[in-house]
Amino acid sequence: MSGPDPKAIRADPSVLAYAADRPAPTAGRSSPFSQRSFRFQWPADLAVSWAFEMETLVLGWYVLIETGSVVWLTAFGSLQFTGTLISPLFGVAGDRLGHRTVLSAMRAAYVLLSLCLAVLALTGQLNPLAVFVVAAFSGLVRPSDIGVRNALIAATVPPAQLAGAIGVERVSMDSARVIGALSGAALVAALGMGPAYVVVVGLYLTSLLLTFGIREPARPGEARAKASLLSTWRELGEGVAYARATPALLAALWLACLANFAAYPLSGGLLPHVARDVYGLDRTGLGTLVACFAGGALLGSLLLSLRGVGARPARVMLLAAGLWFAVLLAFAQAETALAGMVLLLLAGFIQSFCMVPMQVLLLRITAAGLRGRVMGLRMLAIYGLPVGLLLAGFGIARLGFAATATLYAGFGLLATAAIAWRWRAALWRMGEAR
Structure with missing residues (x-):
């Protein structure tokens, strides 16, 4: 069987960028913690991830108990992602103003919004309407956090340490999911909603203060022009055009959208319903379900941070996506809490x-001056999550969880195969560029 055309490889900008950005085989693999900025960003991101997970679990359970409706639960989950449509604009702002500046402003917003809920909870004025309003405002900003933080890592960490930094970042997110899920449920049970939310405010404030310690280097020879509406849309268009012209990038973005639409609702936003109405568990049981999924993710991230993503991240990404949906197909049929926990x-x-591997791939094949915009497009893929949640809520109300989850996982499996086939040449070529 003949290999890929060398001329085609040289002509593909995604392969050129990927090959240029890969560390030389003899390069040292020093820790990303050797970089001062990463030593500040890692605990800052850990604190904000911990706060995210505590907040999501506590408020999701509160909405389900107060309203008694899975439709309202999915509506709450969807509101947390209202800002996905404007995520590319955060990327443009990061490329223009600096990613640290944008990230600091976002985290200041988290402090103010969580403080509002803490005051309402402490004074006994908290109600579902207030939760929905704050979730809507928070949702304008929160979906872009991961994209901006990853673009900032790419700007402050040398290319040879990028894969390790992304792996460590993922470990911190997954460990925060475990700790946040368990501690959030425990804090509310022991102290009540108000004191628990004071802890959330403290975590957001800690993250903001640590973010101020990050030093983002200025890109050489680049002048930040005065922003205008026309220039903003032009720069956003450049990011879209770059993605459309880079087949491997386009495939990764479609796969990200698919995962958010068909996979994450089953293992995230719908878990309060699964815990209470399918398995008959309480708030602590919900925390355990969330911690099981997050614990598995943590183990995977730890392994990847130690071993790396390998020479063919695109192939690993696609194979894992197919296996992921296959396991979710089994989870849809699980009738006991123990089986559900193992499958999660x-x-x-x-x-x-x-x-x-998807995050590493996106950052490696994207030109430095376009990383913010491309990561903004990556965050735009999260819009599949609120759409998937809302449709799942109506599906569960009519068909039940098992049937709805089976449809979602089956669709995800077929769509993954379609993506692998449609962009097979570009994705398989990535690992063969030397």
């Missing part, structure tokens, strides 16, 4: 082998 643990482990 396995699903979390496998999804790390999809999402971590």
Whole structure:
């Protein structure tokens, strides 16, 4: 069987960027913690991820108990992602103003919004309407956090340390999911909603203060022009055009959208319903379900941070996506809490082998001046999550969880195969560029 055309490889900008950005075989693999900025960013991101997970679990359970409706639960989950449509604009702002500046402003917003809920909870004025309003405002900003933080890592960490930094970042996110899920449920049970939310405010504030310590280097020879509406849309258009012209990048973005639409609702936003209405568990049981998925993801991220994503991240990403949906197909049929927990643990482990290589791939094949815009497009893919949640809510109300989850996982499996076939040449070529 003949290999890929060398001329085609040289002509493909994604392969050129990928090959140029890969560390030489003899390059040292020093830790990303040797970089001062990463030593500040890692604990800052850990604190904000911990706060995200505590907040999501506590408020999701509160909405389900107060309203008694899975439709309202999915509506709450969807509101947290209202800003996905404007995520590319955060990327443009990061490329223009600096990613640290944008990230600091975003985290200041988290502090103010969580403080509002803490005051309402402490004074006994908290109600579902207030939760929905704050979730809507927070959702304008929160979906872009991961994209901006990854673009900042790429700007402050040398290329030879990038894969390790992304792996460590993913480990911190997954460990925060485990700790946040368990501690969030425990804090509310022991102290009540108000004191628990004071802890959330403290975590957001800690993250903001640590973010101020990050030093983002100025890109040489680049002048930041005065922003205008026309220039903003032009720069956004450049990011879209770059993605459309880079087949491997386009495939990764479509796979990200698919994962958010068909996979994450089953192992995230719908878990309060699964815990209470399918398995008959309480708030602590919900925390355990969330921690199982997050624990599996943590194990996968730890393994990847130690071993790396390998020479063919695109192939690993696609294979893991297929296995992920297959496990979710089994989870849809699980009738006991123990079986569900085991399958969630396995699903979390496998999804790390999809999402971590995807992040590394996106950052490696994207030109430095366009990383913010491309990561903004990556965050735009999260819009599949609120759409998937809302449709799942109506599907569960009519068909039940098992049938709806089976349809979602089956669709995800077929769509993954379609993506692998449609962009097979570009994705397989990535690992063969030397």
